[in-house]
Amino acid sequence: MSQDSRNARAAQPAAGDAGTVRVTLTVNGADHELLIDSRVTLLDALRDELALTGTKKGCDQGACGACTVLVDGRRVLSCLTLAAQCDRRQVATIEGLSSDGRLHPLQEAFLRHDGFQCGYCTPGQIMSAVALLHEGRTGSDDEIREFMSGNICRCGAYPNIVAAIREVARQGAR
Amino acid sequence: MTLTRPVVVGAGVDRVDGPLKVAGAAAYSSDITLPGMVHVALVRSTIAAGRITRLDTGAAEQLPGVLAVLSHHNAPRLAAGPTNNLGPTPPPPLQDDRIRHHGQYLAAVVAEKPYQAAAAARAVTVEYERTEPVLRIEDPAGELRTDPFGMDATRGDAAGALAAAEVVHEATYVTAENTNNPLGLFATVAQWSGGRLTVHDATQWTSNTCQTLAQMFEVPESAVRVYAKYVGGAFGSGLRVWPHVVLAVLAARTVGRPVKLVLSRPEMFTGIGHRPNTVQQLRIGAARDGGFVAIEHEALQTVAMDDENLEPVAASSASAYACPNVATRDRQRRLNIPCPGSMRAPGEAQANFALESAIDELSYLLDMDPLDLRLRNYAQVQPQFGLPWSSKALRECYQVGAERFGWSRRDRRIGAMRDGRWLVGYGMAGVSYLWWQVHCEARATIGSDGTGYVRSAATDIGTGTYTVMRQLSAELLGLELDQVRFDLGDSNLPWSPQAGGSGLTGALGNAVHAACRELIRTFLRTVVNDSASPLRGCTIDDVAVSGGRIHHRADGKLGESFVAILARHGLDELTADGVSDPPDPQEVGMAPAGAFAAKFVEVHVDPDLGLLRVPRIVSVVDGGRILNEKLARSQIIGATVGGVGQAILEETVTDPRTGRIANANLGDYLVAVNADIGEIDVTFVGEPDQLTPLGTKGVGEVGLPGTAAAVANAVYHATGKRIRSLPITIDDLLG
Numbered sequence: 001m002s003q004d005s006r007n008a009r010a011a012q013p014a015a016g017d018a019g020t021v022r023v024t025l026t027v028n029g030a031d032h033e034l035l036i037d038s039r040v041t042l043l044d045a046l047r048d049e050l051a052l053t054g055t056k057k058g059c060d061q062g063a064c065g066a067c068t069v070l071v072d073g074r075r076v077l078s079c080l081t082l083a084a085q086c087d088r089r090q091v092a093t094i095e096g097l098s099s100d101g102r103l104h105p106l107q108e109a110f111l112r113h114d115g116f117q118c119g120y121c122t123p124g125q126i127m128s129a130v131a132l133l134h135e136g137r138t139g140s141d142d143e144i145r146e147f148m149s150g151n152i153c154r155c156g157a158y159p160n161i162v163a164a165i166r167e168v169a170r171q172g173a174r
Numbered sequence: 175m176t177l178t179r180p181v182v183v184g185a186g187v188d189r190v191d192g193p194l195k196v197a198g199a200a201a202y203s204s205d206i207t208l209p210g211m212v213h214v215a216l217v218r219s220t221i222a223a224g225r226i227t228r229l230d231t232g233a234a235e236q237l238p239g240v241l242a243v244l245s246h247h248n249a250p251r252l253a254a255g256p257t258n259n260l261g262p263t264p265p266p267p268l269q270d271d272r273i274r275h276h277g278q279y280l281a282a283v284v285a286e287k288p289y290q291a292a293a294a295a296r297a298v299t300v301e302y303e304r305t306e307p308v309l310r311i312e313d314p315a316g317e318l319r320t321d322p323f324g325m326d327a328t329r330g331d332a333a334g335a336l337a338a339a340e341v342v343h344e345a346t347y348v349t350a351e352n353t354n355n356p357l358g359l360f361a362t363v364a365q366w367s368g369g370r371l372t373v374h375d376a377t378q379w380t381s382n383t384c385q386t387l388a389q390m391f392e393v394p395e396s397a398v399r400v401y402a403k404y405v406g407g408a409f410g411s412g413l414r415v416w417p418h419v420v421l422a423v424l425a426a427r428t429v430g431r432p433v434k435l436v437l438s439r440p441e442m443f444t445g446i447g448h449r450p451n452t453v454q455q456l457r458i459g460a461a462r463d464g465g466f467v468a469i470e471h472e473a474l475q476t477v478a479m480d481d482e483n484l485e486p487v488a489a490s491s492a493s494a495y496a497c498p499n500v501a502t503r504d505r506q507r508r509l510n511i512p513c514p515g516s517m518r519a520p521g522e523a524q525a526n527f528a529l530e531s532a533i534d535e536l537s538y539l540l541d542m543d544p545l546d547l548r549l550r551n552y553a554q555v556q557p558q559f560g561l562p563w564s565s566k567a568l569r570e571c572y573q574v575g576a577e578r579f580g581w582s583r584r585d586r587r588i589g590a591m592r593d594g595r596w597l598v599g600y601g602m603a604g605v606s607y608l609w610w611q612v613h614c615e616a617r618a619t620i621g622s623d624g625t626g627y628v629r630s631a632a633t634d635i636g637t638g639t640y641t642v643m644r645q646l647s648a649e650l651l652g653l654e655l656d657q658v659r660f661d662l663g664d665s666n667l668p669w670s671p672q673a674g675g676s677g678l679t680g681a682l683g684n685a686v687h688a689a690c691r692e693l694i695r696t697f698l699r700t701v702v703n704d705s706a707s708p709l710r711g712c713t714i715d716d717v718a719v720s721g722g723r724i725h726h727r728a729d730g731k732l733g734e735s736f737v738a739i740l741a742r743h744g745l746d747e748l749t750a751d752g753v754s755d756p757p758d759p760q761e762v763g764m765a766p767a768g769a770f771a772a773k774f775v776e777v778h779v780d781p782d783l784g785l786l787r788v789p790r791i792v793s794v795v796d797g798g799r800i801l802n803e804k805l806a807r808s809q810i811i812g813a814t815v816g817g818v819g820q821a822i823l824e825e826t827v828t829d830p831r832t833g834r835i836a837n838a839n840l841g842d843y844l845v846a847v848n849a850d851i852g853e854i855d856v857t858f859v860g861e862p863d864q865l866t867p868l869g870t871k872g873v874g875e876v877g878l879p880g881t882a883a884a885v886a887n888a889v890y891h892a893t894g895k896r897i898r899s900l901p902i903t904i905d906d907l908l909g
Contacts (some may be wrong), residue, residue: 037289048288053205054198056406058357059439063840066357094198107196111188114808118360118636119195120202120406142849149847152840154357154407155636156815157808160850 020173023087027052028096038084042076043067045083054094054123058152063150068092068124070132075131075149078086095125098131105171106130109164117155125151129165180555190641191404193635199403203374204361204436211363213293214435216423216446217281217298219273222307222510222833226271226280234283234297239290241429243298245281246271246489247512252405255386259612260672263386264513266415268424273302274479275512280419284429290438307510309451311476317508319477323484327558328493330499332457335468337383339459341723343536347456347528348899349882350825351476352449354517356408359439360446362422365432368395373400375419378412379672381631384665386415387423400665405635409816410516411446412635413674418445443838447515448826450475452487456532459499464542464550466497473525477506478513485514486608487521491529493558495551500558509831517673518816519814519875523604523882527820527900530603530883535896544887545572545581548604556765564764565871567602567796567860571772574859575794578773588894596778596787599892601893602882607876610654610675611866615668616685618647618693619749624722624737626651628689629661632670632682637874638805642679643686645802646868650690650797652719668751676872678768679801681754683868686900689752689843696750697724697736700743707739708732714784720831725748730790731744757865764864769798769871772816777888784907786822787854788885796860798871803858810856810877817881818847819882822901 002075021038027050027090032107034049043060046052055078058066062080068165069078070092097104109115116122128151132138144162153161185704194200203901229245232855246268255263267279281298285291298397308316336342356376363374371393376381380400388395405412422435437445452475459468469863473487488502539546552569555562576582584600585591591598628647634640644660650656661667672680695714709717709724718727725733740748759766776790793810800806827836837843856877862869882900889907896908 009800039289044288047205051207053201056357057359057436058199058201059840061439061839061841063439064357075312098197103193105194110196114189114192114804116189116192116195116636116813117638117808118356118358118405118407119191119200120356122299123198126196145848145851149849151849152357152845154355154409154845155808156812156846156851158815158846159854160808161810161848163308 021084023083025083025086025091027091028093036083040083042081042083042086043078046078047128052093052095056120056123058121066121066124067127068127069126073134075128086093094127105168109158109168113160113164115160115164116157121151123152125153126163132165133169133172138165141166179831182526187640187641187645189243189806190644199206200342202404203363203376204359204407206363206374208363208365208432211432212284212286212429212433213288213291214422214433215283215295217280217295218439219276219278219280221273221302221304222309223300224273224304227303228301230299231281234294237290237294238299239286240283240294242427243281244268247909252390253392255415257381261484262417264417265480266390267421271871277512279417279421284308284425284433294768295845298868306763306844309509309830311451311474311507316662319506319508321504322506323486323489323504323565325486325489326504327489327500327502331470332499332501335455336459336470339467340462341531341539342457342459344533345532345898347531348455349452349524350526350900351451351825352517352824353443354409354411354447355442355845356407356409356411359438360438360442361434362419363432364422364426366427369397371398373423375400375402376405376408376412377402377635378408378631378635378674380665381662381669382672391421391423400678402633402665405633408635409518410520410674411517413672414447416446420536436501439840440838443826444512444833447513449523450485450578451513454528458532459535460536461668464540464547465688466495466551469497469531470501472503472504473515474489475509476509476511476514478511479508481513482688482853483514485521487525490525490608492528493556496553497551508666511766519878522584522879523820526605526879526884529847529888530880531898535888542724544575545602548572557764558878560785561763561765563767564864564865565712565767565798565861566770568606570859571770571794574857575772575774575792578751578855578857579792581774591777594653597649597892599777599782599880599888601884601891602772603772603880603887603889605876605880607676610677611680613679613755614670614681615688615751615753616682617668618748619690619747620693620736621747622652622737622740624735625871626653626658627816628686630660630670630685631665631669632669632678634662635671635673636803637673637809640671641730641805642801643682646683647688647690650687653722668842676874676876679872680866680868680870683870684866687867688754689750691750692750692752694719694722694724696748697739700710701739706742726734734835762865766865767871769873769876771876771880773884775884775888777885778905779889781891784904786902786907788818792855793877794857794859795873795876797858797873798860798863799869800858801870806873807856809873811854813875813877814854814881815846815851817878818850820900821882821885827902835871
């Protein structure tokens with residue numbers, strides 16, 4: 001037997017034996033009771049269980065930021081967060097950002113400054129930016145760049161993303 | 175009518191798909207869910223060459239939720255896909271026991287839940303008979319393909335001129351393998367229903383995906399419908415119908431239910447192409463006054479087993495500069511690697527680094543300013559054909575770029591400029607992008623409510639096609655933006671070429687132009703004998719359109735609305751088709767020009783730590799007519815960011831022993847993040863191109879090449895270190 005087949009066998013998973021858990025997620029203000037596999041990530045719970053597909057999966061390894069959501073107001077990578085960790089916590093996603101059909105100022109600023117192209121990283125960028133404003137990390141362009149660097153934009157819209165965040169931060173300061 | 179020179183350019187039109195995208199409401203293929211949908215996970219080879227001796231799916235089949243496991247044991251034989259203008263379809267999956275590369279698909283597991291499919295995929299055991307893989311570009315064991323594109327160019331006698339040249343620069347340049355890595359995981363949702371196939375895919379080319387799947391699964395094209403309404407980036411990786419797409423369709427047919435297959439990020443490194451690495455020899459001969467007498471460019475790149483990849487590298491050097499003696503030669507080494515494919519500016523991204531680095535090196539041998547050297551050898555006519563360019567404002571790119579950048583402040587001495595402890599370097603490069611144009615079709619309708627509906631099977635991968643085509647349609651039909659819908663991303667719509675080669679805006683724009691013009695003609699034909707119409711007897715040259723009306727060109731009051739014409743003739747709508755085809759250069763007596771650009775870059779290098787920063791890049795682009803300056807600027811910014819990645823970050827690392835990609839994730843494969851990018855200044859210059867009514871040239875790729883060379887040239891200016899391999903890393907600068 002070759003080395004490769006031994007590795008493949010050793011990697012056999014123990015599927016289905018971890019049990020299910022009951023989790024109450026409060027997403028954008030609404031409670032959702034879920035009975036899910038204990039290993040389900042917050043990202044998969046949002047997308048597959050709650051059909052909230054605005055939150056994107058770009059790597060599933062915590063490296064790209066596309067899945068950024070807020071949990072109790074702090075930005076987290078939902079692909080590296082188990083849904084079970086979020087029981088009875090406040091989860092905010094892109095779908096909850098606009099109210100009464102009116103876009104959030106950051107959404108408007110991203111639109112105006114063309115802070116995206118394909119749009120796939122955009123929900124994560126915007127959720128990160130929402131947190132950034134609260135974190136007070138918008139003092140300079142360099143600071144915005146640094147603290148937005150967990151969110152990859154492969155289309156390369158970074159200068160426009162910085163411009164959008166800068167504008168909203170300044171409006172807020174007035 | 176005045177449709178031949180539409181003035182639709184809007185600096186401030188926001189992306190029309192933007193509101194959906196910022197709300198997370200744009201549905202990419204990975205977001206599609208169908209009733210009863212099940213999921214596919216893939217088993218990939220862990221060796222790079224050899225054959226499968228045993229593949230056991232028994233344990234996997236027993237796991238919860240598993241519906242089927244496909245492998246070469248039970249997969250049906252599939253017909254080969256078509257060959258198109260980019261080459262053949264990649265080899266279909268699961269057809270035999272042969273291993274061509276590490277990461278090749280060996281089995282596909284279908285299960286109720288994605289995690290059940292993933293778990294079962296890991297339970298498939300494979301044994302191999304391993305043979306020695308051919309993995310290195312220099313390895314003579316790999317087949318060497320000469321002139322694989324039939325584009326090797328010669329003019330004059332390059333070898334003879336080099337031997338006699340007063341000054342000769344000769345060097346070898348190396349570029350790393352890069353991986354497209356669009357952020358959107360490629361996903362295919364496939365559903366068979368009564369012999370008809372519906373697919374939602376991450377593709378840049380719905381028409382081709384439709385045609386390919388029809389051919390491979392031996393059903394009529396009319397039975398296949400491919401959607402790609404939103405694509406999460408692609409940068410060339412969505413130009414081909416990759417094996418995972420075929421597997422999703424096969425899985426759906428096997429289990430009789432809709433399936434979804436989402437590639438993992440590691441699978442995105444082996445399954446959807448990559449920019450091949452190159453080794454390039456450049457020889458440039460010049461007279462003492464700087465005039466080029468000869469350019470020889472030989473480029474070797476990699477290609478996969480049983481595959482072809484259209485990636486002319488050296489070929490582009492034939493038309494970049496005025497030079498009497500030129501020889502370019504492209505070669506490919508066939509290796510046990512995943513299929514290379516197009517990645518933003520395929521070929522040119524690598525070639526430009528070599529050529530523009532070599533010219534910079536030559537400028538030091540000649541003791542000339544590198545900008546002056548380029549101007550000294552400016553190609554006023556297309557040097558290979560001897561024809562005038564259909565448009566060329568590269569000189570203006572250089573001049574405007576130099577001004578905006580402050581090139582005159584450059585101290586020519588090496589290492590003379592500093593910012594505190596950082597060494598400062600200024601570098602520049604020129605870009606002459608190849609022209610690419612293909613057949614395209616579009617259809618335009620005006621309905622009884624006076625609104626327009628224009629469509630084509632094209633895709634918008636973030637480039638802005640939805641937006642600029644709606645703008646263009648509105649302009650051509652005399653309607654407001656919100657009175658026109660532009661639809662795309664559906665193979666049932668009129669045939670469109672790929673969103674690639676910087677060619678779609680031109681091809682589609684001209685097809686939309688033709689369709690809208692034909693639609694106006696159709697309205698005029700409708701009223702040709704209509705005594706009630708003020709437009710009776712008018713031809714298209716007599717009229718103009720505005721405010722939802724057709725009216726006499728000379729008298730805006732003399733005309734009537736689309737609504738009135740339709741109502742009086744009892745019509746619900748009128749529809750017309752349009753096509754565009756690339757003109758024959760000989761016939762029009764012009765050499766078709768792609769976009770041109772000049773890049774000016776400032777780098778900062780920490781001499782003790784080898785840190786390299788790129789705080790400032792100035793790009794000046796001749797893209798012909800720019801339909802939406804805001805979105806075109808974003809294309810240049812984004813491509814420049816991609817160029818920074820190529821220059822200083824990106825390298826797909828393959829284990830030379832096993833053929834496994836060692837950094838197949840976004841933590842280890844570095845792409846530019848926000849903090850890597852400083853000020854990016856973009857300016858457009860030039861005039862509408864003369865070749866087509868629309869006058870666009872396409873700006874999706876021209877922003878990338880030139881970046882890496884300008885960075886390398888700036889690094890030399892800062893440090894005296896000439897780095898001839900990409901990416902430029904800390905160890906290069908400390909060495």
